[in-house]
Amino acid sequence: MIPEIYQAAPGRYDKMSYKHCGHSGLQLPLISLGLWHNFGSVDRYENFNAIARTAFDRGITHFDLANNYGPVYGSAETNFGRILRDGLGAYRDELVISTKAGYDMWPGPYGNWGSRKYLFASLNQSLRRMGLDYVDIFYHHRPDPDTPLEETMGALSDIVRQGKALYVGISNYRPAEARKAIALLRRNGTPCLIHQARYSMFDRWVEPELLPLLDQQGVGLIAFSPLAQGMLTDKYIHGIPEDSRAARSTGHLQRSQITPEKVEIIKRLNAFAADRGQTLAEMALAWLLADRRVTSVLIGASSVPQLEDNLKALDSAPFTAAEREAIERILAGE
Numbered sequence: 001m002i003p004e005i006y007q008a009a010p011g012r013y014d015k016m017s018y019k020h021c022g023h024s025g026l027q028l029p030l031i032s033l034g035l036w037h038n039f040g041s042v043d044r045y046e047n048f049n050a051i052a053r054t055a056f057d058r059g060i061t062h063f064d065l066a067n068n069y070g071p072v073y074g075s076a077e078t079n080f081g082r083i084l085r086d087g088l089g090a091y092r093d094e095l096v097i098s099t100k101a102g103y104d105m106w107p108g109p110y111g112n113w114g115s116r117k118y119l120f121a122s123l124n125q126s127l128r129r130m131g132l133d134y135v136d137i138f139y140h141h142r143p144d145p146d147t148p149l150e151e152t153m154g155a156l157s158d159i160v161r162q163g164k165a166l167y168v169g170i171s172n173y174r175p176a177e178a179r180k181a182i183a184l185l186r187r188n189g190t191p192c193l194i195h196q197a198r199y200s201m202f203d204r205w206v207e208p209e210l211l212p213l214l215d216q217q218g219v220g221l222i223a224f225s226p227l228a229q230g231m232l233t234d235k236y237i238h239g240i241p242e243d244s245r246a247a248r249s250t251g252h253l254q255r256s257q258i259t260p261e262k263v264e265i266i267k268r269l270n271a272f273a274a275d276r277g278q279t280l281a282e283m284a285l286a287w288l289l290a291d292r293r294v295t296s297v298l299i300g301a302s303s304v305p306q307l308e309d310n311l312k313a314l315d316s317a318p319f320t321a322a323e324r325e326a327i328e329r330i331l332a333g334e
């Protein structure tokens, strides 16, 4: 089948806002799209190609991958390569593409964690799968307690010097580890651009130490799973729908995470969002974006309408102090 010719929407930059990522020249859209779920070999090309194209047409310039996104491992990158070949790739210079290595990818001692051996091999594989000469951001996906941080950060720095990545970042690093990694990368002359961390109304671990540290160090923060994998939407209010991430055997959200107590909180948040004239998904994203230290929220979407709903967060009214307090009370189960 000959793919239809893709022409990006002329007004794609009209409604999105872009923010410098920490103390760097690179600007990221307030909303970025992640390919962890919904872009694997178990998913439908027509659907995820439409999601990617709609995202770009609406100003989402940043697409986030990792070596093992799928399933099967590697298939999200292979599929993204196809999306690029089928049209989006004509806009390569308008795209910020990231990938990562750090989790389990291939058998044996060189397909996991943080050695120089693994990071170089993995990025070379990722570039081949996507059909790219370089990625914009390469991340170490999680800290490795058994490899010297100097080795892992040295590999990231050399990858930049080789031109295989323009910038580097870290993900899932706790504050003390992040501080050391940031110092090493700065010493190497390849500053840490960004930290990718789980952050949502339901998961606030970054707030006490990590956010202030990144702010002080001039490193951006991109918040992953900002909808708590779909829990911060109206999806689970009346049970677990069959087509949801929690119901799919390939999804990372467990049914057991959707407890009656959580559903009660979700219902109250949903009603609160409705009073503000928005969906819970919109409110949950706007709530994160209200913090100036959050560079971008990194969403997932299993359909174009979900993506469109999430984009409305950009038009959200600001939160009053009273609304913020009310949300905190709901989250605390009061």
Ligand SMILES: NC(=O)c1ccc[n+]([C@@H]2O[C@H](COP(=O)([O-])OP(=O)(O)OC[C@H]3O[C@@H](n4cnc5c(N)ncnc54)[C@H](OP(=O)(O)O)[C@@H]3O)[C@@H](O)[C@H]2O)c1
Pocket: 033, 034, 035, 036, 037, 038, 064, 065, 141, 171, 172, 196, 197, 223, 224, 225, 226, 227, 228, 229, 230, 231, 233, 234, 235, 243, 244, 245, 246, 281, 298, 299, 300, 301, 302, 303, 305, 306, 307, 309, 310
């Ligand atoms: N660095 C890391 O370790 C790490 C870890 C996890 C994720 N990430 C990155 O973060 C990205 C996003 O993570 P995530 O997918 O967990 O993010 P998320 O935005 O919290 O969850 C996305 C899921 O929520 C549901 N959803 C989204 N919008 C909706 C809406 N408007 N209404 C109803 N349901 C909606 C969909 O699930 P259904 O399938 O149920 O429709 C969608 O796939 C990943 O793709 C990846 O790039 C990074």
